[in-house]
Amino acid sequence: MLEIQKRLSNSFYALLALPATAMGLGLSIQIAALSWILTYEYGLSIGDVGLVWATGPIAGILGQVIIGIISDNVWVMNGRRRIFILIGGVLASLMLLALPNIGIIQAGLGIEAILGIAIVISMVLDLSINVSFNPTRSLIADVTPEGRSRTKGYTWMQFVSGTFGVLSYAVGALYGNIFLIYSGAVVVLLFSIIPPFFIKEPRYLGRYGEDEDEITKSLALKDPTPKEYAGLGQVFHSIRPLWGFLLYGIYAIIKRTTGFVIDGYIVEIIAGVLTVILVAQALMKSEAGKSKEEAGKIGFQKVLAAHSFSWIGVQSMFIYMFAFVDFRMPDLSEEMVGTVVNWSFFSLNLIAALLPVFALEPLANKFGRVKTHATALVFMAVGYMAIVLIGNTPWTMYILMMVVGIGWASIISLPFAIMSQKVAQNQMGLYMGLFNLSVVLPQLVSSFAIAELVQGVDNKSVLLILCSVTVAMSAICWFMVREPKDEMTENPVLLDEKIEGQSGDL
Numbered sequence: 032m033l034e035i036q037k038r039l040s041n042s043f044y045a046l047l048a049l050p051a052t053a054m055g056l057g058l059s060i061q062i063a064a065l066s067w068i069l070t071y072e073y074g075l076s077i078g079d080v081g082l083v084w085a086t087g088p089i090a091g092i093l094g095q096v097i098i099g100i101i102s103d104n105v106w107v108m109n110g111r112r113r114i115f116i117l118i119g120g121v122l123a124s125l126m127l128l129a130l131p132n133i134g135i136i137q138a139g140l141g142i143e144a145i146l147g148i149a150i151v152i153s154m155v156l157d158l159s160i161n162v163s164f165n166p167t168r169s170l171i172a173d174v175t176p177e178g179r180s181r182t183k184g185y186t187w188m189q190f191v192s193g194t195f196g197v198l199s200y201a202v203g204a205l206y207g208n209i210f211l212i213y214s215g216a217v218v219v220l221l222f223s224i225i226p227p228f229f230i231k232e233p234r235y236l237g238r239y240g241e242d243e244d245e246i247t248k249s250l251a252l253k254d255p256t257p258k259e260y261a262g263l264g265q266v267f268h269s270i271r272p273l274w275g276f277l278l279y280g281i282y283a284i285i286k287r288t289t290g291f292v293i294d295g296y297i298v299e300i301i302a303g304v305l306t307v308i309l310v311a312q313a314l315m316k317s318e319a320g321k322s323k324e325e326a327g328k329i330g331f332q333k334v335l336a337a338h339s340f341s342w343i344g345v346q347s348m349f350i351y352m353f354a355f356v357d358f359r360m361p362d363l364s365e366e367m368v369g370t371v372v373n374w375s376f377f378s379l380n381l382i383a384a385l386l387p388v389f390a391l392e393p394l395a396n397k398f399g400r401v402k403t404h405a406t407a408l409v410f411m412a413v414g415y416m417a418i419v420l421i422g423n424t425p426w427t428m429y430i431l432m433m434v435v436g437i438g439w440a441s442i443i444s445l446p447f448a449i450m451s452q453k454v455a456q457n458q459m460g461l462y463m464g465l466f467n468l469s470v471v472l473p474q475l476v477s478s479f480a481i482a483e484l485v486q487g488v489d490n491k492s493v494l495l496i497l498c499s500v501t502v503a504m505s506a507i508c509w510f511m512v513r514e515p516k517d518e519m520t521e522n523p524v525l526l527d528e529k530i531e532g533q534s535g536d537l
Contacts, residue, residue, distance in 0.1 A: 032231040039175070044184060046226055047174065048191035050116045051167035053222035054160050055192035055443075057123045059199045060215040061156065062349045063376065064130060064208040067369045070353065073133070073145050077354060081482030082287055083146070084350050086154040088280070088478065091471030094161030096266065099464030102166050103457065110232040111460070112166035112173070119163025120223020126156035127216040131209050163223065165467065169459045172451040173232055182395055182448040186387035189444035193384025200377035204370050236457040269328070269465050272313040272336035275306030276472035283479035299480070310336040314511045330453035331462065333512045335469040338446050341408060341505035342470045344415065344498035345442060346477040348435075351485050351494050352376075358491035359423055371425045378429040382436030387444040395445060399514040404445040408506035411438020415499035419492050438502060452515040 035043040069075040069083060098115055107114045129136060129152045137148045171184040195218070203211040270277070279302035285291055313336040318326040353372050357363070363371065395403040414434030422428050446466075454462040485494050 033229060036174070036231060039180060041187070044187035045191055047171055047184060047230060048188040049222045049226040050120070050163065050170065051188045052192040052195050053120055053219045054123065054164045054167055056195045056199055056215055056222070057127060057156070057160050057219045059196040059376075059380070060127060060203075060212055061130075061153075063200055063203045063373055064212055065153065066350060066353055067208055067372070068130065068133070069149060071365045071369070073149070075146060075149070077351065077486040078482050079146055081350065081478045083149050083153050084346075085284070085287075085475060085478035086150055086157050088471035088474040089284070090154060090157035090161050091467050091474075094158050095165040095467040095471075096461075096464035098162055099165045099169065099460035099462070101460075102169065103460040106234060110227070112170045112232060113227045115166040116163045116170075116227050117224055119159050119161075119166075120220060122159035123156060123163065123223070124216040124220040126152060126159055127212055127219065130156070131212050161467075165460060165463050168447055169463045170230065170232065171447075172456070172459045172463075173236065174230065177452050179396055181451060182392060182400060182445070185447045185451075186392040186395075186444050188447075189387040189440065190384060192443075193380055193387070193440070196380040197377055197384050200373045200380060204373035204377060208369065208373075236459075266461075266465065269331065269462075270335060270468050272306075272309045272332050273339060273468055273472050274309055275302045275304075276339060276476065278302045278305065279480075280472055280475035283475055287479060310339070310508065314508060318513055324455070327453045327455070330513060330515070331450065331466075334446065334450045334453065335466065337505060337508035337512050338442075338466075338469040339473045339505070340501045340508065341411075341438070341442055342473040343476050343481070344411075344500075344502040344505070345439065346474040347481045347485075347494060347501075348415075348498050349376075350477060351481065351491075354485055355491045355494050356428070360425070371428065374425065375428050375432045378432040379436040379439055382433045383440035383443065386437060386440035391441055391445060395448075400445050400449050401509060401512050401514045404441045404449070405506050405509035405512075407441035407445075408438045408502050408509060411435050411442075412499045412503040412506060414438070415495045415502065419495045419499070422495075449512075449515055 033043065033046075035046070065083070066080050069080050070077075075083070102111050102115055105111060105114075133145065133148050133152060136152070137145055140148070142148060168185075168188075171188060172181060175181045175184040199211060199215055202214065279299060282293075282298045282302070313329075313332040316329045316333070318329050321329065352375065353368055356371050356375070357368050360368075360371065391403060391407070411434070414431055414437070417434065418428065418431045422431055447463075450462070450466050451459065481494070481497065484497075485491060
């Protein structure tokens, strides 16, 4: 084990962040380039662009949950997470290289439908990213103690990942999206296949911060990674606050791909009412007087409920911001629209890169992670509404996107630290995958419902009004989530060494 890992030094947190950075960079490149390529290079409509983007949530539903469950219960190449990070990183870099070559691939296969080729490439790219994203985030929880150290792990993850995200948008704005894709593919590959070999993973994981005696007693001596595969019933019940999103997502996919429609928006109304009821029920449940395991499950569902609405606002912005810019600044050329969007996302991610380590972490330690996160979302909602009111020039956009970046910085750092302290340590991959459903299921609303709305109205400002409202709803929900209690435990890897030393040849 590296000395920096034993000491949990800042350099170790930076190293630990690199695999997640690789996946975040791949996603940033996709955000910067995919909608622009599909719209201006291949002439797809907003509805078709939304359909291509729907592959991401679908990949997240399948990839993160399944990989999370498997990675909790395997030990390959001296790690749980390592093999999945390697596979996902290699595939993601290859699919990035395919993005600017959709036309060549289409010609080579002799297929006329460019939309189908775009969907397949986007799906494989998203699956590749999702194969690695869960393990990269679970790895941070695996090797850091609960409490401030874990918060630091996730804020450093966003600091490093956000820095490269900022660079990606700057490169796209200065040198074009094609150069961004090729250079980014190299970085994604290197950050995926090198750092995991310098991070030692613990083989022994307890459930809720037990000491080494409790962990030793709970382990089957001949099988230090006991198989605890979650059943479908457990998975379905755990995501109860998201059932309305799931219902809508299934119907929307069927509607978009087959043309089957139920008149009167009956399904949409039922899904919306169900979401409100189940989210309210989750937030009203009390954790007081419950066992640690039961309180953890209630707390996890509250986090799902609160986190879900923010991602409608975030994903809708990422997918359709080009339409808003084109509407508000009609004198811009197609190339300039892409440049303004890239610089806007640069401003967003600049704040998101700097804030977690330099502001959110100290504020979270002083006031609590939940309150800090909820307050950051309030700033984000205000920023969106300000863009609606006065975002008429590129520079106004860039400045106001920095305000939006306050919430974005928190969304991709603090909720992971909050969630990871409400669930069993030895099922972190499972719950990290289930937590991701609070991201991907709302994203289906962005890919279908928001796409239909934005395409159908002349005033594209409705996009950011919806973004502001959904993020504000998320902030209100987060204020109703109980602050997780810090469990000051030892470094899991050092604890692992103690157990091995005490137990002979376990």
